[in-house]
Amino acid sequence: MKILAFAEQRDNKLKKSAFEVVRTARIIADMSGADVVALLIGNQIRGLAGELGGFGAQKVITVEDQKLEKYSSTAYAKIIAEVAKKEQADIIFLPATAIGKDCAPRVAVKLDAGLASDCTALKIENGELIATRPIYASKLLTDVKINSHVKIFTLRPKVFPTGNSSGSSSNIESLNIALSDVDFASHVKEINQASGKLDVAEADIIVSGGRGLKGPENFNLIEELASVVGAATGASRAAVDAGWRPHSEQIGQTGKTVSPTLYFAVGISGAIQHLAGMSSSKYIVAINKDKDAPIFQVADYGIVADAIEVLPALTQELKKLLGK
Amino acid sequence: MKLAVCINHVPDTAAKISISADGKNIEKTGVTYVLNPYDEFAIEECLRLKEKYTGEVIAISLGGDAHKETLRKALAMGVDKAVLLKDENARDSFAVAFGIAEYLKEISPDVIFFGKQSVDFDDAAVGTMVAEMLNLPSVSVAVKLEISNNSVKVEREIEGGKEIVEVTLPAVFTAQKGLNEPRYPALKGIMAAKSKPIEERILTSVDSKTEVIKMYKPHSKNAGKIVGTDVSAVSELVRLLREEAKVI
Ligand SMILES: Cc1cc2nc3c(=O)[nH]c(=O)nc-3n(C[C@H](O)[C@H](O)[C@H](O)COP(=O)(O)OP(=O)(O)OC[C@H]3O[C@@H](n4cnc5c(N)ncnc54)[C@H](O)[C@@H]3O)c2cc1C
Ligand SMILES: Nc1ncnc2c1ncn2[C@@H]1O[C@H](COP(=O)(O)O)[C@@H](O)[C@H]1O
Numbered sequence: 001m002k003i004l005a006f007a008e009q010r011d012n013k014l015k016k017s018a019f020e021v022v023r024t025a026r027i028i029a030d031m032s033g034a035d036v037v038a039l040l041i042g043n044q045i046r047g048l049a050g051e052l053g054g055f056g057a058q059k060v061i062t063v064e065d066q067k068l069e070k071y072s073s074t075a076y077a078k079i080i081a082e083v084a085k086k087e088q089a090d091i092i093f094l095p096a097t098a099i100g101k102d103c104a105p106r107v108a109v110k111l112d113a114g115l116a117s118d119c120t121a122l123k124i125e126n127g128e129l130i131a132t133r134p135i136y137a138s139k140l141l142t143d144v145k146i147n148s149h150v151k152i153f154t155l156r157p158k159v160f161p162t163g164n165s166s167g168s169s170s171n172i173e174s175l176n177i178a179l180s181d182v183d184f185a186s187h188v189k190e191i192n193q194a195s196g197k198l199d200v201a202e203a204d205i206i207v208s209g210g211r212g213l214k215g216p217e218n219f220n221l222i223e224e225l226a227s228v229v230g231a232a233t234g235a236s237r238a239a240v241d242a243g244w245r246p247h248s249e250q251i252g253q254t255g256k257t258v259s260p261t262l263y264f265a266v267g268i269s270g271a272i273q274h275l276a277g278m279s280s281s282k283y284i285v286a287i288n289k290d291k292d293a294p295i296f297q298v299a300d301y302g303i304v305a306d307a308i309e310v311l312p313a314l315t316q317e318l319k320k321l322l323g324k
Numbered sequence: 325m326k327l328a329v330c331i332n333h334v335p336d337t338a339a340k341i342s343i344s345a346d347g348k349n350i351e352k353t354g355v356t357y358v359l360n361p362y363d364e365f366a367i368e369e370c371l372r373l374k375e376k377y378t379g380e381v382i383a384i385s386l387g388g389d390a391h392k393e394t395l396r397k398a399l400a401m402g403v404d405k406a407v408l409l410k411d412e413n414a415r416d417s418f419a420v421a422f423g424i425a426e427y428l429k430e431i432s433p434d435v436i437f438f439g440k441q442s443v444d445f446d447d448a449a450v451g452t453m454v455a456e457m458l459n460l461p462s463v464s465v466a467v468k469l470e471i472s473n474n475s476v477k478v479e480r481e482i483e484g485g486k487e488i489v490e491v492t493l494p495a496v497f498t499a500q501k502g503l504n505e506p507r508y509p510a511l512k513g514i515m516a517a518k519s520k521p522i523e524e525r526i527l528t529s530v531d532s533k534t535e536v537i538k539m540y541k542p543h544s545k546n547a548g549k550i551v552g553t554d555v556s557a558v559s560e561l562v563r564l565l566r567e568e569a570k571v572i
Contacts, residue, residue: 070487071487073452073461073462073463073464073489074461077456097483098465098480098481098482098483098487099482101448101464101465102452102464102465103452104449105417105421105448105449105450105451105452105453105456106452106453106455106456106462108418108449108453109418109421109453109456109457110456113533114416114418114532114533114534115417115418115447115449115533115534116534117417117446117447117448117449118446118447118448130537133446134446134542135444135445135446135539136335136341136350136443136444136446137337137443137446138542139341139541140341140343140350140539140540140541140542141539141540141541141542142536142537142538142539142540143536143537143538143540144534144535144536144537145534145535145537146533146534146535147532147533147534147535148533185460185461185491185492186461186462186463186489186491186495187489187490188487188488188489189477189488189489189490190487190488191482191485191486191487191488192485192486192487192488193484193485197484198484199483199484199485201483201484202483202484205571229572247467247501247502248481248484248485253337253443254361254362254500254501255501261571262565262569262571262572272337272338273337276337279542282569282571283565283569283571284548285561285565286548291550291553296547296548296550297544297547297548298548299548300548300549300569301548301549301551301561301564301565301569302548302549302550302551303550303551303552303553303557303558303561304550304552304553305552305553305554305555305557309554309555310555310557310558313555313558314558314561314562317558317559317562318562318572321562321566321572322572
């Protein structure tokens with residue numbers, strides 16, 4: 001058996017999800033006696049390949065092309081499918097990121113393979129790989145298996161551990177895949193990065209505010225707390241719809257799905273659509289003045305009080321602790 | 325311009341969901357079904373493109389008779405034609421995409437719109453699968469779309485920013501919130517939709533490639549600890565985060 005792990009890079013830096021995907025492939029491979037091949041796609045990215053050995057890849061394949069400087073749905077899908085065929089991979093792991101979610105369905109069609117999206121756990125039962133995925137806005141979980149010969153899974157970022165690098169190295173093989181203009185039928189022209197801010201989808205800690213903050217001016221309290229703990233700022237839909245915060249910060253079903261280590265929900269009631277985006281966080285802190293707010297049912301720690309009073313005190317306390 | 329919009333019929337996200345006796349499905353009785361929220365953005369975008377460039381908007385749904393209700397909602401919003409690809413079996417994204425692609429091959433639209441994901445299984449897969457089956461370019465999670473001649477510039481959401489993707493028509497797009505503000509169907513539209521025909525088709529289908537083994541409720545976390553009821557609780561909260569959770 002062979003697992004192909006797609007290692008995502010952007011701007012010639014490996015994403016954390018790349019390590020998660022390779023490590024997870026290794027863990028599954030160890031349980032089933034499989035090999036792990038990692039795949040890196042981009043322009044002049046060979047230098048990144050070395051790092052992946054320490055996370056469990058026996059071999060790293062790099063596919064480089066000037067035209068691959070930016071993401072292309074069609075070209076990436078072609079490359080992944082061709083490498084999978086050449087390597088006779090049975091299982092393909094991709095991250096459930098903007099890139100992974102966009103090209104996995106194409107790869108599935110090219111390889112006539114079933115796809116399980118946004119998985120949050122994997123296990124082997126009776127020799128079969130079973131994926132757990134949240135459905136119905138995380139109200140339920142489902143265990144699914146894939147019956148096609150090739151099986152594709154996208155893994156929710158920040159859920160699977162990366163572990164530490166073992167320092168091992170792997171074979172690095174650079175592969176040429178002929179790409180013509182038609183292969184770039186969908187291609188990224190430019191990327192507008194949101195002013196160097198840490199994105200909620202990638203942050204270890206998120207401080208989110210909702211309608212309970214009463215107005216946009218009180219979000220400086222959220223930002224101050226976030227800056228002390230190195231967190232990204234998030235928001236509920238109510239705060240976004242009111243125009244207090246940009247849509248890029250919205251967490252939940254119509255926003256982003258996040259799994260940080262620590263999530264602060266401040267002045268957020270905990271509507272099911274909000275929970276859908278953050279209930280896989282490891283620790284949840286809720287600050288809400290209503291003791292019956294549903295957010296307390298998923299929170300590990302709660303303070304029932306006025307957020308406008310609690311936030312500055314909490315920021316102060318953390319500043320002291322962290323020596324800032 | 326020929327515009328196709330594929331729409332799904334899903335449980336309202338506010339609905340209480342319970343698992344059926346076989347453990348592999350949800351209990352459908354008593355659950356309110358609605359037009360998939362993301363598909364409203366897709367319909368709206370098609371209607372706006374039609375208003376700008378003239379043409380025809382065709383709404384397509386693959387499923388059982390229940391999907392007619394959702395097709396009527398699309399008619400009420402203003403689509404010109406509704407097509408039910410009749411299939412009473414529950415199928416996975418691959419099989420749904422296959423059925424839809426078969427129909428789209430017959431009508432060859434210039435623009436094909438989907439929602440970014442169905443809020444039932446949250447696969448976010450059907451749109452881009454159809455694009456691949458039809459060998460068309462695609463842009464998923466679109467929040468802005470500009471057409472000039474045959475070329476389309478689309479903004480899509482990514483981690484920490486936006487990507488501008490360029491494609492030429494015909495092409496496939498999947499709609500994210502923010503793309504537009506969907507209109508409410510006017511009463512006149514709702515009345516008119518009641519008498520509009522819904523075309524029914526039965527197409528070849530393929531089997532699902534994925535199989536549900538079971539569905540279950542997530543472990544409800546032990547209801548957390550209320551650390552306190554006023555500002556004085558912050559020092560204890562910080563202690564717990566550091567010593568118990570070890571996350572700070
Ligand atoms: C199809 C659909 C998709 C949706 N998608 C999303 C989504 O992606 N993300 C999302 O968040 N929502 C989403 N929603 C909306 C969701 O249902 C809720 O309306 C929304 O999450 C509420 O935001 P909120 O908690 O900030 O506001 P509210 O529900 O109004 O809650 C405000 C909370 O603040 C508390 N509060 C008030 N004053 C204070 C104070 N001084 N100090 C402390 N606490 C205070 C209140 O007790 C209350 O619990 C969606 C809804 C639908 C129908
Ligand atoms: N049964 C269906 N009939 C028509 N369109 C569908 C169907 N299922 C999914 N879609 C479309 O595909 C999008 C993505 O769905 P999914 O891949 O199931 O998350 C939805 O937003 C719809 O636009």
